[in-house]
Amino acid sequence: MRWWVLVGSFTAILTLAGLIRLLKLGHGAIDDEAGAMRLAEQLLTGFNASHAICDLGGETAVVFGDDGIAFVRRHGTHFVARRLGNDPPVTRDLTMVSIGHDETMFGPCVLHLATESDARALVAMLRGKN
Secondary structure, three states: HHHHHHHHHHHHHHHHHHHHOOOOOOOOOOOHHHHHHHHHHHHHOOOOOOEEEEEOOOOOOOOEHHHHHHHHEEEOOOEEEEOOOOOEEEEEEOOOOEEOOOOOOOOEEEEEOOHHHHHHHHHHHHOOOO
């Protein structure tokens, strides 16, 4: 194989990778609270979001709405959302908050937050102690 073919192939691969990154194709993260609220409203019929709390990695979010609480998380390159029950079991371990869910196939709802005080505040909100 000639060296210019190898260099040309490598350049083409880097160009395509840069274009994919520029267009954010395959971007699978929750960017901010507004994005989490929009996802919850799109994925859950009749859900009207008021505010949201996102985890550090953009993988999951808890969205509070007029008629309850929803959980949004990444599933591959897509997102899924579920409504949480009235009084979901909540546990906290330092900056990680785990929320129990009735649907076993969906799994636990886990958020990694920046500080312990953020985690305590989220637990208080979930338990209705605003």
